[in-house]
Amino acid sequence: MTALHAAEQTDGHGLVRRTRFSPYQYYFDIACWAVAIIAAYLIYYNFSLTPSQVVLVIVLTLVASTAQLFFGWLAFLYRRRFGAGSFDEIRALMKTAFATGLTMVIADLIAGYSIDHPVTMSLLIIPTALAMMFGTRYVQRLRQLARAVPDRKATRTLVIGAGEVGTNLIRQMVTTPGAKYWPVGMLDDAPEKSHVQVYHVKVLGTVRELPELIVQAGAKAVVVAVAEPSKPMLREIQAIADEYDVNVKVIPPLHELLERGIHPTDLRDISTDDLLGREPVDTNVEDIAGYLAGARVLVTGAGGSIGSVLCEQISRFHPAELIMVDRCETGLQTAQLMVNGNGLLSTKETVLADIRDSDAVRELFEEHRPQVVFHAAALKHLPMLERYPEEGWKTNVVGTLNVLEAAAAVGVERFVNISTDKAANPTSVLGYTKRAAEHLTSWMGQQTDGRYLSVRFGNVIGSRGSMLPTFTRLIEQGGPLTITHPEVTRYFMTIPEACQLVLQAGGIGSPGEVMILDMGQPVKILNIAKRMIAMSGKDIEIVYTGLRDGEKLHEDLTSDSEDVRPSAHPKISCTAVEPLSISELTYVHASTKVQS
Numbered sequence: 001m002t003a004l005h006a007a008e009q010t011d012g013h014g015l016v017r018r019t020r021f022s023p024y025q026y027y028f029d030i031a032c033w034a035v036a037i038i039a040a041y042l043i044y045y046n047f048s049l050t051p052s053q054v055v056l057v058i059v060l061t062l063v064a065s066t067a068q069l070f071f072g073w074l075a076f077l078y079r080r081r082f083g084a085g086s087f088d089e090i091r092a093l094m095k096t097a098f099a100t101g102l103t104m105v106i107a108d109l110i111a112g113y114s115i116d117h118p119v120t121m122s123l124l125i126i127p128t129a130l131a132m133m134f135g136t137r138y139v140q141r142l143r144q145l146a147r148a149v150p151d152r153k154a155t156r157t158l159v160i161g162a163g164e165v166g167t168n169l170i171r172q173m174v175t176t177p178g179a180k181y182w183p184v185g186m187l188d189d190a191p192e193k194s195h196v197q198v199y200h201v202k203v204l205g206t207v208r209e210l211p212e213l214i215v216q217a218g219a220k221a222v223v224v225a226v227a228e229p230s231k232p233m234l235r236e237i238q239a240i241a242d243e244y245d246v247n248v249k250v251i252p253p254l255h256e257l258l259e260r261g262i263h264p265t266d267l268r269d270i271s272t273d274d275l276l277g278r279e280p281v282d283t284n285v286e287d288i289a290g291y292l293a294g295a296r297v298l299v300t301g302a303g304g305s306i307g308s309v310l311c312e313q314i315s316r317f318h319p320a321e322l323i324m325v326d327r328c329e330t331g332l333q334t335a336q337l338m339v340n341g342n343g344l345l346s347t348k349e350t351v352l353a354d355i356r357d358s359d360a361v362r363e364l365f366e367e368h369r370p371q372v373v374f375h376a377a378a379l380k381h382l383p384m385l386e387r388y389p390e391e392g393w394k395t396n397v398v399g400t401l402n403v404l405e406a407a408a409a410v411g412v413e414r415f416v417n418i419s420t421d422k423a424a425n426p427t428s429v430l431g432y433t434k435r436a437a438e439h440l441t442s443w444m445g446q447q448t449d450g451r452y453l454s455v456r457f458g459n460v461i462g463s464r465g466s467m468l469p470t471f472t473r474l475i476e477q478g479g480p481l482t483i484t485h486p487e488v489t490r491y492f493m494t495i496p497e498a499c500q501l502v503l504q505a506g507g508i509g510s511p512g513e514v515m516i517l518d519m520g521q522p523v524k525i526l527n528i529a530k531r532m533i534a535m536s537g538k539d540i541e542i543v544y545t546g547l548r549d550g551e552k553l554h555e556d557l558t559s560d561s562e563d564v565r566p567s568a569h570p571k572i573s574c575t576a577v578e579p580l581s582i583s584e585l586t587y588v589h590a591s592t593k594v595q596s
């Protein structure tokens, strides 16, 4: 165990208290008191002290030493809480010295009543001793600074953030012998931080100036020393770093920092989650709980990546019944495991049915009579549907109609159709068929009293068969990694976040609407691939295969013709979708290259 760790002890709240006594600074401080007391008496009595005055000097020094230890302990001065010469240490030192000085004045009054000297003399001792204590700390800092020389192999590093976290990190980097990263400058957007300096490290500019500052400072690494950096900020920094061939490091999450402080060895690479993830959404639980609690809820496609997480989240709102429908047995088992913690598949809550089978769908709705439906069942692989458009039509359009009709027949009150950004300005069979499902949902909203609406969002991170697991496999296999186009971008969201917003949208949407989730900024697929390769430490080749039929370079969340309005939730906007019955959808059928 290192001396530092031996000095740490966690309190009941998980915060670190440093408890070990640090004697050297205490010895220096009592030496300061002794020198100040002796000097004051010698000077006042013309360098000739009587025996009783010598005794008084000894008594006062002993009193000062004891009081300094007592008050210093209370103020954590000798318990390694503060950095040497830090503002916090100076404040604790001043409190301690004044309390000690006051004790000494009282002792002087009591013990020295028979000796002829003014009390103001004792008062003069306090600033003298304090000035010397400041001095010892200043010397200590100078010594630290002199020792602070970069390791020859250390990487020149820019630190983003000149707040508590950044400045503490720099102190640690500079004073840790053999540290791998050597700070050469800080960046901060706050004007009040523009003059911050820690040791030799100054604020060189703002985050916007990162590209120029990387070049100017000859930096080879950037550390994001911001307690909770936003995902868009991380993405932006990573993009710049990729361009300038600079390594990006991030610090541990805030709760870990609170537990054990910051140390250069805690710096870690930016992950794909950092790049793809987004800020947590603020979900209004009342809106959700109101329509799910005590309701019979049915989810189609419950075995899929989105359907299963939806089921898991719905179950937390205590529905009267949660019916999970899928045509895939294994998917149903996964969903059951997530919801109930068992995968026995022996109860009525799991239903094996294909939405293409209108009779089966009608029967299951008649049996369970759901009040709320989330329709997540769909065929989703864009290139596959380009090759088998008829299959896309059967599941995504006819299957959706089957579910809508069965829902209307049993009086479903709320129907949420899960759509995709591919349905906006569609160019693929997947897009056209999902767009058709939006039209049908809107149309059914007109035929019933229920709220029938769609929710549209972009790619979800790590869904089964999507880019992220595919890249992982390709890297495991040693590559090459196939990228359709170097410039291709997609909007990303985590599955739990998408599901939360879907539940929220179901609470606030009106019939005939498409609720569009705020997906943040699109992310370049090539950057993700490069990051994954860098994290694997392998030498993986990237090959460009060309955009596939129907695949867009950049997705849109809304069609050009759509009039988008804000909704009651800041992360959700909405637009009306034209209600079209199946017979009116023939043009869609034709565009999907499916000849009827």
Ligand SMILES: Cc1cn([C@H]2C[C@H](O)[C@@H](COP(=O)(O)OP(=O)(O)O[C@H]3O[C@H](CO)[C@@H](O)[C@H](O)[C@H]3O)O2)c(=O)[nH]c1=O
Pocket: 379, 380, 381, 382, 420, 421, 422, 457, 458, 459, 460, 465, 466, 467, 468, 470, 471, 482, 483, 484, 485, 488, 489, 490, 525
């Ligand atoms: C698998 C793979 C993908 N890509 C590219 C193609 C896309 O531009 C991007 C993301 O690919 P995928 O994860 O397959 O997602 P994408 O084609 O956009 O479509 C998905 O995302 C949609 C959401 O918009 C879902 O509705 C679809 O069901 C789903 O298939 O990465 C590559 O460059 N190389 C690859 O090997």
